[in-house]
Each structure stands twice: as structure tokens, then as C-alpha cells.
Amino acid sequence: MYDGFFRKIEYLRFSITDRCNFFCKYCRTKEACEIENEELSKDEIFRIISVFKKLGIKKLRFTGGEPFLRDDIFDIIEFADSIGIKNINVTTNGYLDEEKIEKIAKSSLLSINISLDTLDKRKYKVLTGVNGLGKVISTIKSLSKFKKVKINTVLLRSVNFDEIEHLISFAKENNVVIRFIELMPVGVANRIFESEFVSIEEILKKFKNFHEIKSNENSVAKYYHIEDFDHIVGFINAVSGHFCDRCDKVRVSSRGVLYNCLFDKIGLDLKEYLNDEDVLMEKIQEFVKKKNFARLPSTDSMMFKIGG
Ligand code: SAM
Ligand code: SF4
Numbered sequence: 001m002y003d004g005f006f007r008k009i010e011y012l013r014f015s016i017t018d019r020c021n022f023f024c025k026y027c028r029t030k031e032a033c034e035i036e037n038e039e040l041s042k043d044e045i046f047r048i049i050s051v052f053k054k055l056g057i058k059k060l061r062f063t064g065g066e067p068f069l070r071d072d073i074f075d076i077i078e079f080a081d082s083i084g085i086k087n088i089n090v091t092t093n094g095y096l097d098e099e100k101i102e103k104i105a106k107s108s109l110l111s112i113n114i115s116l117d118t119l120d121k122r123k124y125k126v127l128t129g130v131n132g133l134g135k136v137i138s139t140i141k142s143l144s145k146f147k148k149v150k151i152n153t154v155l156l157r158s159v160n161f162d163e164i165e166h167l168i169s170f171a172k173e174n175n176v177v178i179r180f181i182e183l184m185p186v187g188v189a190n191r192i193f194e195s196e197f198v199s200i201e202e203i204l205k206k207f208k209n210f211h212e213i214k215s216n217e218n219s220v221a222k223y224y225h226i227e228d229f230d231h232i233v234g235f236i237n238a239v240s241g242h243f244c245d246r247c248d249k250v251r252v253s254s255r256g257v258l259y260n261c262l263f264d265k266i267g268l269d270l271k272e273y274l275n276d277e278d279v280l281m282e283k284i285q286e287f288v289k290k291k292n293f294a295r296l297p298s299t300d301s302m303m304f305k306i307g308g
Contacts, residue, residue, distance in 0.1 A: 001055040001284075003260070003291035010058045011218070011249035015307025016045060016076065017065040018254040022093050023129035024117075026154065026189040026196070028304045040256045040271075042072045046079050048252060048270055051280050053080075059087040063307040065254060068092055074103050081108035089113065091152065091308065093128070094136040101139060105146035114140055115152045118160050119170055127159055144176050150234070151178040155198040164203060165229075172231040179221050179234030185298035186262065193298075200237040218248045244294050253306045258284060260291035262306060263299045 001009045017039050020028055040048070049060070060080055067073055067090055080088050087110055094114035096104075104112065116136060118124050124133040143149050151171055153160065160167065164180070171178035180203055185193045204210070209227035220243050221234040251259045256274075257267035268287040273280040 001057075001288055004289045005291070005293050007245075007247060007291070008056075009248055009250055009288055009291075010056060011061075012049075012052050012057045012059070013061045013063055013249055013251045013307050014045070014049070015064050015252065015254045015305065016040070016062050016067050016073065017070050018302075018305040019069045020064060020066040020093075020304055021069065021095060021130065022066065022132075024093075024115075025127055026156070026183060026192060026303075027187070027308070028302070029188050032188055032302055033304070039070075039254055042075060044256060044271065044274055045076055047274050047277070047280075048256065049076075049080050049085070050083060051277060051284065053083050053085055055281060055284060057085065059089070060085050061089045061091060063091040065304050065307075066093055066095075068096055068100055074107060077107050077109060086110070091115070093132075094139040095130065095132045096135070096139050101142050104143060109147060111148040111150060112143055113150045113152050114143075115154070116140070116167075117153050117156060118163055119166055120163070123159055127156075140174055140176065144174055149176045151176055152181055153178060154181050154183055155200075155203065156183060156196045157198050158196060161198055164206060168226065168229050168231055168233055171233075172229055177223075177232060177234055179236055181236040182239045184238050184262075184303075187300060187302040187304075189303070190298060190300065197239070199240050200235040201240065203235070218246055244292075247291075250288060250291070251307055255305070258287060259306060260288060261295050262301070263295040263297075264292070265296075265299065265301070 003009055077088055088108055089111045090109055091113040121133045125131045153167055183189055183197050207226050207228055210224040213223040213225055215223050221236045223232050223234050226233050256271045257269050259267045273283050
């Protein structure tokens with residue numbers, strides 16, 4: 001499927017729930033989640049994934065909210081695999097018990113992105129609302145034996161600006177890639193954006209020697225080999241960078257609304273068309289044709305609903 005600017009749309013990010021067990025300060029607050037959304041059923045999710053597969057989606061990422069709060073997530077992953085989607089990934093806060101870790105290890109998931117913004121137990125509790133650092137570290141250690149694991153770290157001036165080196169050493173010790181992501185002015189983060197934002201450029205100044213590694217042409221991350229650590233580190237300049245020209249993705253929110261961009265206000269409610277696959281396909285294609293070429297500067301949409 002192509003949009004109006006002939007960009008090939010092959011990547012679907014699917015927020016399968018807006019429930020979460022964390023309250024990360026830049027993503028979700030108690031008042032922001034007061035209005036509970038109606039979540040899509042497993043069957044509705046199957047229908048949406050099937051249609052996107054027919055429209056040429058090759059890469060799928062389940063996100064949320066916390067996707068592993070859905071008991072049926074493994075059925076959803078296996079369904080996507082069974083219809084021929086081979087590049088299936090998930091983003092999680094990593095606060096998982098042994099049973100889930102074992103299931104992930106045996107699943108068809110290609111990779112798991114685990115969010116980890118600090119290695120300081122006290123800061124972790126303040127940032128997420130959960131005393132969970134030990135459990136998340138243990139998830140990273142266990143899962144990296146079976147699956148490709150990447151750590152996602154959102155840069156926050158008061159939290160981790162002084163921890164960059166420690167976080168890279170941790171990633172190296174555990175043989176996983178770490179990616180630093182610029183804080184985006186989305187939803188709750190708008191309140192702290194000015195004081196907490198750190199650019200990738202500022203982080204790169206910390207290192208003396210590094211060189212860029214060639215990455216996949218659609219990748220939003222730039223990867224560098226940092227000589228001081230002899231490790232490959234990813235950087236996503238989600239704010240200071242411009243990658244709309246090669247954007248290949250669309251998003252479905254936890255309520256089943258299709259968005260062409262994280263920053264868009266207008267979406268297409270897929271639930272209205274779920275009973276007729278032909279109409280659903282037509283509506284999606286029509287909507288994706290209208291995908292903008294540049295994004296808005298900020299949005300009040302909630303990250304935990306639209307999916308990060
Ligand atoms: N709950 C899962 C997790 O935390 O990994 C998946 C959903 S979360 C919304 C997905 C990713 O978005 C996380 O890595 C999170 O740190 C990131 N995120 C949330 N709000 C953000 C913001 N304002 N700017 C940049 N990244 C953000
Ligand atoms: Fe939950 Fe993930 Fe948002 Fe944190 S970043 S509140 S874990 S959805």
C-alpha cells in the first residue's frame with residue numbers, strides 16, 4: 001500500500017491496550033487515564049491484522065499501554081505469524097513474571113524492545129511509580145538469551161543525563177543494543193518537555209570517537225560504534241531529526257482508530273467497518289493516501305493510548 005507521496009507503507013504499530021501497570025511521568029498520569037477506553041476484542045484485532053496483511057504490511061509491533069497485560073497477547077502474536085507476518089515485535093516495560101518470559105522465549109516474536117530509563121532504583125520508582133528495577137533487569141538478562149532484545153531509553157535531563165555511560169556499560173555487559181530516544185512533545189510529556197528535553201546532539205558530544213554504522217534505510221535510529229565502550233549504540237532524534245520523507249508506518253490505537261502519524265489529531269475509526277472486509281480495505285487505503293508529509297510540532301494525544 002502506498003500513500004499520496006508514494007511512500008510504501010509496510011509497518012503497523014498496534015496499541016493493543018491502553019491499560020498499564022506503570023505511571024511513567026512523561027506518558028501516563030492518573031487523571032489522563034480516568035476515562036477508560038474500550039479495548040478491542042481479540043477477534044477485532046485479528047480482523048484488523050488480516051486486512052493490513054492483505055494491504056502489504058510486513059512488519060508489526062505490538063505496543064500500548066503495556067501489551068503484556070492482555071492475557072490473549074500470545075494468541076494475537078501466533079495469529080499474526082500464522083497468516084504470514086514474520087517480522088513481529090513488541091515494546092514492553094519489561095515488568096514481567098517468569099511464566100510470561102518463558103512464553104515470550106517460545107513465541108514467534110522477532111524482537112523485544114524493553115524500556116529502561118535509569119539504573120537507579122530510587123529514580124526508577126519515582127519515574128514509573130513502581131519499585132520494579134530489579135524485575136526489569138532480570139527480564140532483560142533472561143530474554144536476551146533467547147531473543148533479540150533492545151533497550152529503549154528516553155532521555156530526561158533530571159533523570160539520566162548523568163547515567164548515559166552507565167547505561168551503555170550495562171547494555172554491553174548484557175550484550176544488547178541500547179537506543180537513546182529524544183523525549184517527544186506528546187500528551188503528558190508536554191508539561192515537562194522544556195525542562196527535561198535533551199537532544200541526541202548533546203549526548204554525542206560526550207564521546208570522543210564514534211562512527212556511524214550503516215542501518216536499514218527505513219530505520220529511524222542511527223547506530224554508532226562508540227570507541228570508548230567498543231559497543232554499538234542507537235540514537236533516535238525523534239524531535240531534532242527529520243525522517244518523515246521515509247516514513248513507512250501507520251498506527252492503530254487501543255480503541256481501533258487508525259492514525260497516519262503519532263502527531264495526527266484525525267483518525268479513521270476502523271470499528272465502524274469491521275463487518276465488511278472489502279469496505280474496510282477500501283477505507284484504509286483511502287485514508288492512508290491522505291498521510292501528511294510533515295508532522296505537527298506537538299500533540300495532546302496520549303502516548304499510552306495511541307502507542308509509543
Ligand atoms: N508500556 C510499554 C513500554 O513502556 O515500553 C509500551 C508502550 S510505551 C508508550 C512505548 C515507548 O514509548 C516506551 O519506550 C516509552 O518510553 C516511550 N515513550 C512514551 N512517551 C514518550 C515520549 N513523550 N517521548 C518519547 N518516548 C516516549
Ligand atoms: Fe506505561 Fe509504557 Fe507509558 Fe510507562 S511508557 S506509562 S510503561 S505505557
